[in-house]
Amino acid sequence: xxGSRLVKMRSMxxxxxxxxxxxxxxxxxxxxxxxxxxxxxGKPDLSGLWQAMSRANDDIRPHSAGRDLPASLGVVxxxxxxxxxxALSRQQENYANRATMDTEAKCFLPGVPRIMYMPFPxxxxxxSDHVLMLFEYAHATRNIFMDTPHPEGPIEWWMGDSRGHWxxxxxxxxxxxxxxxxxxxRAGNFHSxxxxxxxxxxxxxxxxxxxxxxxxxxxxxxxxxxxELTLYRQKDPNFQLLDYECxxxxxxxxxxxxxxxx
Numbered sequence: 001x002x003g004s005r006l007v008k009m010r011s012m013x014x015x016x017x018x019x020x021x022x023x024x025x026x027x028x029x030x031x032x033x034x035x036x037x038x039x040x041x042g043k044p045d046l047s048g049l050w051q052a053m054s055r056a057n058d059d060i061r062p063h064s065a066g067r068d069l070p071a072s073l074g075v076v077x078x079x080x081x082x083x084x085x086x087a088l089s090r091q092q093e094n095y096a097n098r099a100t101m102d103t104e105a106k107c108f109l110p111g112v113p114r115i116m117y118m119p120f121p122x123x124x125x126x127x128s129d130h131v132l133m134l135f136e137y138a139h140a141t142r143n144i145f146m147d148t149p150h151p152e153g154p155i156e157w158w159m160g161d162s163r164g165h166w167x168x169x170x171x172x173x174x175x176x177x178x179x180x181x182x183x184x185x186r187a188g189n190f191h192s193x194x195x196x197x198x199x200x201x202x203x204x205x206x207x208x209x210x211x212x213x214x215x216x217x218x219x220x221x222x223x224x225x226x227x228e229l230t231l232y233r234q235k236d237p238n239f240q241l242l243d244y245e246c247x248x249x250x251x252x253x254x255x256x257x258x259x260x261x262x
Contacts (some may be wrong), residue, residue: 032212036169036203038059039128044169044203046124046131049234052117052211057104059187059226075117075227081189087220094188103182107246109140109158111182112175113197113213113227121234123241131171136241142171153177156193174207192219205232 037045055072061081062074083091094101104110110118120137133142144162151161153176159176164171175197183190195217202210209231216224 008130013056013223027098033226035206039126041128043128044171045126046201046203046209048122049121049125050209050231051121051234052119052229052231054117054229055186056117056227056229057075057114058190060185061187063187074184075229077226077228082222082225084220084222086192091188091190094183094190096188098186101188102111103187104186106198107138111164111178112142112160113186113199113215114182114184115140115159116199116211116213116231117229120244121239121241134241138244138246144171150174150176154179154193158182160197164195169203173199173201175199188219190240191215191217195218204230207235 037047039045045179047117054075055070056075058069058072062076062079063069064073065071081091099105103117109115115122115135115137118137119136122133122135125132125134129146130148133144135140135141140159142159142162146164148163150163154230155161155177156179157177158179158181160175162173162175164173166172168249178191178193178195178197180191180193185208195215197216198214200210200214202212204210209229210224212228212229214224214226215221
């Protein structure tokens with residue numbers, strides 16, 4: 001019951017923000033085929049319900065089909081990750097122990113960029129100085145503060161610290177202050193707390209966003225690399241975020257002892 005009330009409150013908040021700021025430019029019809037809906041200041045309005053349709057959460061690299069694993073062409077430019085030799089050994093160890101070591105299996109927050117391509121929808125509400133993302137997975141949230149600097153570190157947050165700005169019609173988000181405990185996928189591909197992530201959200205029309213993420217982490221990779229995928233707008237008129245409670249831990253039942261009467 002508490003989870004349902006929380007999701008309803010978040011949905012109401014997102015809807016209120018959306019209604020308050022999704023004002024089209026004068027003379028422009030929102031959601032016209034082939035056009036991008038815009039805010040009153042002319043910037044693209046990304047508000048709405050979105051979802052990635054890739055298999056990147058299983059493995060961001062190309063991979064063959066396996067047991068409970070559909071094949072995928074991957075989302076990494078160049079297909080392979082430029083691991084340092086010692087980091088590649090750790091990735092292989094992660095993969096061998098993925099059933100217990102993956103933070104998703106433990107129900108921890110998955111971090112960025114992984115939260116963006118997990119198989120769950122998310123809602124965007126937008127103002128001129130703030131982009132709010134509400135995720136169905138484990139009630140996760142992201143706050144992207146526009147045109148403001150990162151706080152001084154070092155800080156390690158599960159979802160990092162996100163600061164955004166516009167380059168034309170592209171929302172560019174700079175992410176730092178991450179924890180080294182999150183992975184890119186279920187295959188054990190990982191990063192360190194030194195990761196610097198730059199995301200780019202480019203509208204490709206009213207219902208598609210091209211998402212690219214460039215990763216730089218000198219502790220793990222020999223050079224920066226990029227992943228790229230498409231985010232799709234949910235078009236079902238009845239679609240909404242629902243409860244998703246993650247149960248990664250099995251709690252032992254503790255017997256309740258009652259005092260003797262009399």
